[in-house]
Amino acid sequence: MSSEVLLDVQNAGIQFGGLKAVSGFNMKINKGELVGLIGPNGAGKTTSFNLLTGVYVPTEGNIFFDGKKINGLPPFKVTRLGMSRTFQNIRLFDELSVLDNVKVAYHSLANDSVMSSVFRLPSYFKNELEMENKAMEFLKIFELDKYKDETAKNLPYGKQRRLEIARALAANPHLLLLDEPAAGMNPFETKELMDLIAFIRKQFGLTILLIEHDMNLVMGICERIYVLDHGVLLAEGSPEEIRNNPKVVEAYLGEEIV
Incomplete structure (x- = not known):
């Protein structure tokens, strides 16, 4: 793993x-790392993702x-x-085919001229x-190729998640942000997701930042974990350090983090 910093969030x-949704947030992620971002509901996790990806403009601090x-x-x-993301609520183009959902990501990076597209030139x-x-x-890698002509909304939930990740990867990111990818999944689907995340990290040489409530998933695959609570960074450390941090346990309403 490289020690070269890919993402540097400074305050x-x-x-x-009058509401500070996130404040004084600091985070550093090195190239090749798989890092988790956790916290109770309303902690500011998705807001932080929105800051990183340009949906929101920070009112304080800097992001590099x-x-x-x-x-x-x-x-x-x-x-x-080189930063791509998925969403807590799946955002596919429901009426498009599985294949076209992935092609959309390529179109966003295409360098075709307007003239080439309008006049249907050979290029x-x-x-x-x-x-x-x-x-x-990509569809073959994610075992979705046999569904290529299927309308996206007709896919089972777990395969819709796979498609969303495939589309995010088609944008050729260096950093992939996954916002609660296991939401709504059963234990079997969650285990498949863990294997998939490990596979795509290795296959594509990705750096990954993951928001997730499923602690078994987070503790099972993340190398470092950041914890947010009420928009403020509460702790940062290895899974073992986070599991045994009294402040983190308290933030999760006294429940033991397994």
């Missing part, structure tokens, strides 16, 4: 009116990605720099074929 925060300050960049520019068809072939490669 970042955001305020909505691969050495570049990204404060205020719109989401599509953050994506082009347009060449690029379309390349994108389709690449999308099919």
